[in-house]
Amino acid sequence: MKSLLILAIAAALPLAALRAEPEGLGGNTGTSTLDASAAAARYESKDWKLVWSDEFNQAGIPDPSKWDYETGMVRNQEKQFYTRARKENATVQDGELHIIARREPWQGADYTSASLTTLNKFSFTYGKVEIRAQVPPGKGVWPALWTLGTNFPRVGWPACGEIDLMEFVGFQPGHLHFNVHTPAFNHVKKNQKGTRIAVPNAWMEFHTYGLVWKPEQIEWFLDGKPVFAFANDGQGPEHWPFDQPQYLLLNLAIGGTWGGAEGIDDKQLPAALRIDYVRVWSDK
Numbered sequence: 001m002k003s004l005l006i007l008a009i010a011a012a013l014p015l016a017a018l019r020a021e022p023e024g025l026g027g028n029t030g031t032s033t034l035d036a037s038a039a040a041a042r043y044e045s046k047d048w049k050l051v052w053s054d055e056f057n058q059a060g061i062p063d064p065s066k067w068d069y070e071t072g073m074v075r076n077q078e079k080q081f082y083t084r085a086r087k088e089n090a091t092v093q094d095g096e097l098h099i100i101a102r103r104e105p106w107q108g109a110d111y112t113s114a115s116l117t118t119l120n121k122f123s124f125t126y127g128k129v130e131i132r133a134q135v136p137p138g139k140g141v142w143p144a145l146w147t148l149g150t151n152f153p154r155v156g157w158p159a160c161g162e163i164d165l166m167e168f169v170g171f172q173p174g175h176l177h178f179n180v181h182t183p184a185f186n187h188v189k190k191n192q193k194g195t196r197i198a199v200p201n202a203w204m205e206f207h208t209y210g211l212v213w214k215p216e217q218i219e220w221f222l223d224g225k226p227v228f229a230f231a232n233d234g235q236g237p238e239h240w241p242f243d244q245p246q247y248l249l250l251n252l253a254i255g256g257t258w259g260g261a262e263g264i265d266d267k268q269l270p271a272a273l274r275i276d277y278v279r280v281w282s283d284k
């Protein structure tokens, strides 16, 4: 009953509540009303050709021809151990991929979860991406839909470039975050480019996260509306490492430098990042 009431309130919230909240991250490209219609036209163009997708229609372990895994404890002082092809942490059911974080001891860690990637399976240079997903609630969860350059194993981060289609931290349940990291602009230097959008109770429903990546700029979309853009300023790969292929990552982290800033609410676990589909288009 309580959940029904919450759903009814959420349904009554107009999408117009969606607004950018500058927080000093310094987006380098304002998205004016005029720009917004041009951006939407680029997003909705009929010239895109679908080149890769997963609709998650095959129940069980995620399709091994499409997905690989990060394993172990990989970054940001996060608390989860990422497992490989373990159904308790990554499973397809009812047309959705569920990435599930659990409170359980595992190889010295106190939590398990999964990070699916397409490294060595699929990558793309320029194109359009759309992912429909629902993030889980709870302090300490840090789900992300993102990309890294395929040269990451060789050149490392941030030289490889990182595009975050969406990040969410459970201690800020009313916001979704959209960021980009390059050698010149990144979170270590505290000057990454990005924005956050106020979405009341962002975890209560599915949203569609879109990206249009062209040689001259990258644009982010939330439910089809442009929310941020990052321009190629012509200063070279320190500023724009995005003329190289990128691969996809889908993960649900627990704790860590950002996600764990206000602790971890174990009562919210297990928690699932639900993904309805991942689609990638090319304009070639």
Ligand SMILES: [Ca+2]
Residues within 6 Å of the ligand: 055, 056, 057, 095, 096, 275, 276, 277
């Ligand atoms: Ca689906």
